[in-house]
Amino acid sequence: MNNRQLFLNHVGQTSEAPLALEIVKAEGSKLFDTAGKEYIDLIGGISVCNVGHRHPKVIEAIKKQLEDYLHIMVYGELVQSPQVQYATMLTQYLPASLNAVFFTASGSEATEGAMKLAKRCSGRTQIISFKNSYHGSTQGALSIMGDEYWRNAFRPLLPDTMQLNYNSFEDLENITERTACVIAETVQAEAGVLVPKNNWLKTLREKCTATGTLLVLDEIQCGFGRNGTLWAFEQFNVVPDILLLGKALGGGMPLGAFIADKKIMDSLSHNPVLGHINTFGGHPVCCAAGLAAFKVLLDEKLIDGVKGKEDLFVKLLSQGSDGFKPSRPITVRSCGLMIAIEFENFETNKEIIDELILQGVFTDWFLFASNCLRIVPPLVISEEEIRRACSAISNIFINIKP
Incomplete structure (x- = not known):
């Protein structure tokens, strides 16, 4: 056969x-x-x-890490050089408020982690996303996916979610003091490449700030130069509270991340302890490959x-x-x-x-x-x-x- x-x-x-x-x-x-x-x-x-x-430099980095160690312990317990080096370099190319990286094994897991982080540090429960958005296929990410066709067969899903129309200024009035976070793709990919218009993304940022709502930008597809700048949000003069990365993050190896200010991220470390854990997130070989790919992206312009x-x-x-x-x-x-x-x-x-x-x-x-x-x-x-x-x-x- x-x-x-x-x-x-x-x-x-x-x-x-x-x-x-x-x-x-x-x-x-x-x-x-x-x-x-x-x-x-x-x-x-x-x-x-x-x-x-x-890419030869990515292959070289993978081979080198294979000689040192593969998986040795769940994420966050041991100092693993590939994780530390990659997280440090990423934060050097991000706004100052995005300074703590939590590695996951995929973009979907990055979405899940960001949703938990937003609820934990805000004390709120409502999560808002947008129609025709895609943030992953796990149960939590599916709950905020922007098309009922893909979700209906798997209900019940997470309660207290709401979907708005992308690029609608009027819909932003639904963001209130009870909203934990708004999750948006900086550029909507699976909708057929829809770009924020007329300062809509900036208005979204201002509304989130006014209501104390965390803005989560999903750059799982559009990060790492895909849209013509290192991060797509640079083109719209906004900075998210939480950034989602995946796909190109690993240079061809499975890797995701959610990134926030350390003061926000630390809320996952207590009440409860181990508020978010991950066995294979930030796998050393994946981080070595991702770091090498990131350097290639920059060095080869x-x-x-x-x-x-x-x-x-x-x-x-x-x-x-x-x-x-x-x-x-x-x-x-x-x-x-x-x-x-x-x-x-x-x-x-x-x-x-x-x-x-x-x-x-x-x-x-x-x-x-x-x-x-x-x-x-x-x-x-x-x-x-x-x-x-x-x-x-x-x-x-x-x-x-x-």
């Missing part, structure tokens, strides 16, 4: 029709299957592989190239070039190298995605915008790879009937 059939038989499935490509190697912005077929990766592990697949690559994608897809002139408009939304191409419906989008995979371009769709094609490639993607990918998308699009 081949690996594909074993995968279908013995690996827990998330859909009835998984892509089931068998990838045997990944390098830079490329994937390779069992037949040696090459794919341009427009997904990057969904914003995980910002510095590319298997990868963020400096994001805007130019974004502009090239948008130009090739929406304006037409390289001999391609679209027969009908293509709607493109972008914020750095987080890009959504909106088509008429899911069926059109899925047909294009399937054909792209056949042609060696790997991509998919967004959770709350199934009619939109996802482009979140490694930040190291080359101009030549961008041109090839856009040419494939465009040529398939013009041959599909509206």
